[in-house]
Each structure stands twice: as C-alpha cells, then as structure tokens.
Amino acid sequence: MGAQILIEPVALVRSPFHEKFAVPRQSGLAPSARGEVVLLPPFDDPATLDGLDGFSHVWLTFQFDRCAGQGWRPRVRPPRLGGNREVGVWASRSPFRPNGLGLSAVRLLEVVRAPEAKLRVAGLDLLDATPVFDIKPYLPYADAIADASGGYAPTPPEAVLDVRFTPTAQAALAAADDGTALRALIVDVLTLDPRPAYRPDVEPDRVYGALLAGHDVRWRVDGRGAEVLDVVAVAALR
C-alpha cells in the first residue's frame, strides 16, 4: 500500500554496552550509562547543533541493528510480563518489530562541536555502534504527558537486586582507569537484574558475565542480591 523509503544513519552511538545481554530495557533506567552520539558526515556540521544546549534530553530514533533480519511476529513476550505472557507487537517496545526502529530519550550532558560534532549523553539503553536515524529535542510540554497511563507497565521495573563486590572485584575497580564511573555503571545495570525474565530452572550458583565499558564483569545472584566476582579489562574493546 504505502511507499517504501530509504533512510540513512545520521549518527552512531558509542556506548558501554557491547552485547545485548545486560543492556537496560528502556532509556533512563541506568543513569550511569554514559556514551556519545557521534554525527556522521554530511550531517555533522556543528551548526546543526545550535540551540540544543538548553535542552536536558534528546530523542534518538535508531535501528535495532543487532536484531535486523530476524523478522517479527504479531505477538511478543515482553520481559516486563515475566517473559511468559504475550502482547501484540504494537503494544510492545520489542526490538523484533516491523522496520526495527527504536526510540530512546537520553539525558544530554554536553554538546561537543569539535574536533568531532557529537553529544555526550547518559541513561543509554543502546548497544555500541547502534545507527541513529534522527535526533530531536525532548519538548516537555508535548512529550512529558503527566496523566498518561502505562497499561501492563505502569511503573518502572523495581530495582530488585542489591549489588555488592568481592575483594577481588573491589581491587580491580580500584586499579581501573575510571573505576568510580565503572562501579556506578555496574551497580545501575545489575540492580535491574538483567537475567532473562523467564527462568524455569533456578541455578543459584550460575555465574553470569557481561561486557560493560570494555570490562568483562562476572557476578552471581543469591538471596542477598548480586555479588560481583571480578572485573577484567578486555584489551580489544578498550
């Protein structure tokens, strides 16, 4: 019926998230998840950013490129419903959707004009190298709808896990280049409990691992919360 259109990336994301596992499921949930939105030519004229400094947040329209080509189905199982109940794809923010477009509101920390035109942002829920197709200012009067109701996801996911660190992990953070920021990122991400929502077989001793900001982070989950076992820099990703 409608005409297809060709769109091209205007920017690429630099993010601490190198793999899908452990990426927060919406923007803003991990305030310590900082990164950059780097404009691509010919969209990187610094003049394109004039007037953006006064805005606290920006919208990014992006492609779920790591899910591209994997198709879509009319119904999906959102993690929010425990991963075992279905809703329609138009009632979800699932990456497996027609056209594969995503939408995130991220906090704008700084507008950088040179040597490359880019935005420093926080509250990211995007993978490193995600292609961005549009950047818009967040307009509070139009976008922040105070009386909106949120269906099956009326409130933020509860921070379910306390996060603690073994002496080994603490020593690794103390030796890291930016250990304080890395620790805050790890706490933000693990508090949200990134394990799959639907876990039919509880494995109490299972060690989980994720790449965060160029570090291989290992943790396990017990009745007290998440315990970070070790944090190891991954040379190839730094």
Add this chain to the structure above:
Amino acid sequence: MGAQILIEPVALVRSPFHEKFAVPRQSGLAPSARGEVVLLPPFDDPATLDGLDGFSHVWLTFQFDRCAGQGWRPRVRPPRLGGNREVGVWASRSPFRPNGLGLSAVRLLEVVRAPEAKLRVAGLDLLDATPVFDIKPYLPYADAIADASGGYAPTPPEAVLDVRFTPTAQAALAAADDGTALRALIVDVLTLDPRPAYRPDVEPDRVYGALLAGHDVRWRVDGRGAEVLDVVAVAALR
C-alpha cells in the same frame, strides 16, 4: 559511513487536516483533532494490538511525506522563535530534516480490531494519509520525564486567539453532520493562531482559509481574536 535501510509504512493516518496550513505544530495541542491510524497489510493482524487498550497514549513514528524531496539545511527557523531566528536542525522538530521522520504522541481513544484493524486517536498533528512506520506504547515511567527542560520552547505555545463565529458560520455548523465536533476542532486550531509566525506586513482584513475535516473554513483576525466567517462542506473531501 552507516548502512542505509529500507523501511515501509505499517499504517496510514486518517486526519481532519488536508493541507499543511493550520496543522498544529506538535501533538496534543489540539485535543479535538481526532482521527485514525489504520494498519496496512501485512501488519494489520488484530493480534498485533493485544494489550494496547491499557495505554492512554501511543507514539507514532511517521514520514513528513509532504516535505519529502525538499532537502534539509543545517539551520532552520522554528515558528516558536517567531520565524526569524535560526537554530540547528537537530535542535528542532522541523519537517525539513535528514530522513524526514517525525514523532508524535497521540491519545489512544479506542483500539478497533474489525472490520479493519486501527486505532482511534486524538491530539493529532499529522496530515491526512501520512505514512506511519512505527507504533509504540507510551511508557510513562520512561517517556514522561518530569524534570526535563525545554530549551527555547520551555512551555506550550500560548493560546493567543479567542475564537468567535459569525451567524453564517453558526448556521453552517448547526446544519453540519457533526457540527459539535467540527466546532471544537475549529476552536482548537484557530486558538493556536496558525498564521505564519513571521508576518512583516500586517494585513488586518486578510481572510484566511483552511480545509478542516472536509470543510473549507474561512476566518479573519482582529484585535478581539479570530472570527470564523463561514464553514462550507467540500464534497470531494467528505
């Protein structure tokens, strides 16, 4: 640098706005602007809408198709700044932007599954027949950012015009099929003063006209506000 992608419309908008002039400049500004988002095959399986009923608002990612092919420039003149000051395109919601994508949050009035799968919505700021490339539920906990600051557009545009009707216009509304809804739409739209922001030559007697919900609406503006002169059904658009 980045890879181009091909996207296709998943829905088309049915809107009371048939021409660019007089379309509200953001979603939500004209609550009486009601319409439909009609799903296109193969995206119109009613199952795709399951679970959406509980949400009060949805995001529409659409193409500014009536501006397509007209290019973009690094800086634009937003109406909000009187039409004579420039900001960067990434600091604007201008339709003249790379990739030509727009973003609107509209109120969800009803989810209709048959005989066609569609959403009845309000607060539209989209032209009739606008192609929609994505529909997402509005998630208050992620999308309604209470502490956001809005740069050069911190507050909604002030409703600047009182709207009144001549006896001729009143009689025409009384005779119209859905005169009450049409009157509400006209008031919402004219209150926002759709005249061009930058008007170097004030023309007090100028008669403005716009097509609204299949009617040719004529009005003029004086010191008391906007006076609607006549409302005439346009057969070809009904």
